[in-house]
Amino acid sequence: MNKNLVDLLSKTMQTCFDKGIFEKKDVPSIEVEAPKENSHGDYATNIAMILASILKMNPRTIATRIIENIEDGDNILEKVEIAGPGFINFFIKDTIWATLLAEVDEKDDRYGESEIGKGKRVQVEFVSANPTGPLHVGHARGAVIGDVVANILQASGYSVSREYYINDAGNQMNNLGRSVLYRYRQLLGEEIDYPDECYQGHYINNLASEILTKDGDRHQSEVEEEVISLFTDYAAGSILEGIKNDLEAFGVVFDCFFSERELYKDDGVETLLRELQEKQYIYREGNTLWFRTTDFGDEKDRVVVRDNGEPTYFAADIAYHKNKYERGFDTVIDVWGADHHGYVPRMYAGIQALGKKKEALDVILVQLVNLLRGGKPIAMSTRAGEFVTLREVVDEVGKDAARYNFLLRRSNSHLDFDLELVKEQSNENPVYYVQYAHARICSIMRTAVERGHTIPGYHDVNPSLLSLPEEFNIIKAIDRFPELIEGSAKAGEPHRITFYINDLASAFHSYYNKNRVISDDAELTHARLFLVKCIGIILRNALHLLGVSAPERM
RNA sequence: GCGCCUGUAGCUCAGCUGGAUAGAGCAACGGACUUCUAAUCCGUAGGUCCUUGGUUCGAAUCCAAGCAGGCGUGCCA
DSSP: OHHHHHHHHHHHHHHHHHSSSSSSOOOOOOEEOSSSSSSGOSSSHHHHHHHHHHTOOOOHHHHHHHHEEEEEEEEEEEEEETTTTTTTEEEEOOOHGGGGGHHHHHHHHGGTTTOOOTTOEEEEOOOOOOTOOOOHHHHHHHHHHHHHHHHHHHTTOEEEEEEEEESSSSHHHHHHHHHHHHHHHHHHTTOOOOOOTSSHHHHHHHHHHHHHHHHHTTTTOOOOOHHHHHHHHHHHHHHHHHHHHHHHHOOOOEEEEHHHHHEEEEEHHHHHHHOOOOOOHHHHETEEEOOOGGGGTTOEEEEOTTTTOOOOOHHHHHHHHHHHHHHHHHHEEEEEEEGGGGGGGHHHHHOOOOOOOOOEEEEEOOEEEEEETTTEEEBBBTTTBBOOOOHHHHHHHHHHHHHHHSSSOOSOOOOOEEEHHHHHHHHOOHHHHHHHHHHHHHHHHHHHTTTTTOOOOOSSSSSOOSHEEEEHHHHHHHHHHHHHHHHHHHHTTTHHHHHHHHHHHHHHHHHHHSSSSSOOOOHHHHHHHHHHHHHHHHHHHHHHHHHOOOOOOO
């Protein structure tokens, strides 16, 4: 409906220009929104006030001219009013509302999808945790946000690829292998002073004993420098396997795992450095190579090759992003922990040096999670190996509750995640509120069928029987769903969906308590069954986008 | 020191990119189950949108300064 009105208004503006009522000027994009106040109509636009300064006319005069020239061909408008400083308020005919549901019925599980992406290729890179230990809760929020952003983009007509970048080339990997090796030797009875900088978690011991079972004691006598890579490879592979399993249990599946090592194997970093040098973004100080990121607004230049000749992580990361674009992605989205925010300007510098526009990269920063139990913070230390793993959380609270609760806030804001609350199956837990609405709708459908009704489609009902104000409001909300998904896709903000379905579920619960869906009046029953069915479709589609199940019974 | 983020009801947070009288959940109080699922609903109460200026028809939203909290500020990843 919103779009219809925008179209109507742009045609009207055209008419006004053609007739010479307004001097021809560039018109800013017309926006129509639903006012909070019912007396302000069903929809309103501020276009007259925007045009006031451009056309140098009184906004109320502009509004009057616009209204005079509206051609309501489809006959949807009850009345149009000018209010306040120059708002144009639209009142839609009551009979129009129910007709909007035809589209929901027709598109069914595809309702909410759009083509705004026009098939553009987008890559969403997220999680990308080092394979030096299992995923913990801190990774979980980024995992869900990345996954859902990808879902939303896919529904909006983008061609989406989900990618996990494996940092398996750095110093830390060597450290991992060493850690396992020392534990292995300890298991064989050697006295070893286990270094502080080695990984402390118990999973290291497990990996060590796995190797012991597999290979016996034959690595004990081998030279550390020679055998360490074997331990590294085994540990990284095994940990990565675990990470994949944990993610899958969390409902997150990647299209691609990209290894940093591959980048070096293909000389990706070398090639990149040459390119930057040719483009004169590099200067040398002794053995150190600096990238002049300040050319692109970074606050200081950054080292890409260290004094010892080794490229920095940053260099590899630019090469990695170059590789992404070479694989044909138009836009690349990076989901990072907010503690990496200082990294953002230099990454933008990196891609701009490659000749990409800033718009080709979008960084979504995810704030850290405050893990609580019963209101008390849970202390975590990755170094000391004391942390709550993603797997533990999913096992304890369930996939649905875990995911939903991570989507309850804007990514940018801090999130308290209280295991007791998230686990609780009560009104404190929003996920069940929404799921319950869906289950309830399914229950109504079952009862209706038991009583001999068939579940109606749009053409089986008399739309004019949906005439209550709360029914209009529900339809209005349903009608807004596709726009909501579009907005959510453009902004990369999945939380909008959780807020929306919470409102819709609330409207439904309220409606349910006030009105009977199934009654003696067969025609009315069918109309309401149809409305309720449409609500169910929205809830199901939305939950699906969030990767949360829509149960038929609870 | 510098940079980024945050500051909205007692608590946790929305606020659709500048719109009309700022919203929701929780907590508090009072009500509704012989009816299609009470994991629900209805009602009451709750505000210096951190402060001060600026931009304009109009600011929680934009700009500047300040205050408070978080994070960052490696030739670590």
